[in-house]
Amino acid sequence: MAFYDNLDTVMKHFIKKGGFLTAKAGEQVNTMTISWGFVGFVWGRPHFICFVRPQRHTYGIIERADSFTVSVPLGDMENELEICGTKSGRDTDKSQVVRFIPAKSVESPVVEGCGRYFECRINYKDVFDGEALPDFIKTANYKDDFHHMYFGEIVEAY
Ligand SMILES: Cc1cc2nc3c(=O)[nH]c(=O)nc-3n(C[C@H](O)[C@H](O)[C@H](O)COP(=O)(O)O)c2cc1C
Secondary structure, three states: OOOOOOHHHHHHHHHHHHHEEEEEEOOOOEEEEEEEEEEEEEOOOEEEEEEOOOOOOOHHHOOOOOEEEEOOOOOOHHHHHHHHHOOOOOOOOOOOOOOOEEEOOOOOOEEEEOOOOEEEEEEEEEEEEEEHHHHHHHHHHHHOOOEEEEEOOOOOOO
């Protein structure tokens, strides 16, 4: 399957209901709900770009990881999305909320039961520069907790 197949439907679900961003570093694995992200093309390669605030438990893991996965439910996983988007892996074992299963090509697992998967190898990361953001975006979104962004090359889409 090409990474862009049926992308309109996938992104509609992702933006409206969310997807699971999962990262593994060493023995630590965690997932959290995200709904901000881009699927696109850069350096001649397909990428998923996701955005993670530094206070997330996932941040400490993805910073040490070389991959992440995005699992987008196309059916009903609203309860799991709600829990993984409101509880932190610091005090909730999310492997009791969703079932992690091995990915095909990267170390970070995927979440069982989702309709679309992106397995991504991290090629680049950066953090938003607050000075470069317009005030209306800073005021609406930030108190010095600028998102870190991760450019993950999509090595598997299915
Ligand atoms: C629908 C939805 C979308 C979200 N999107 C993002 C996002 O794109 N980036 C982010 O940093 N947090 C996002 N969050 C918040 C995290 O999912 C939430 O803070 C979560 O509890 C973090 O889990 P963790 O501490 O285990 O990493 C979203 C939450 C919801 C409910």
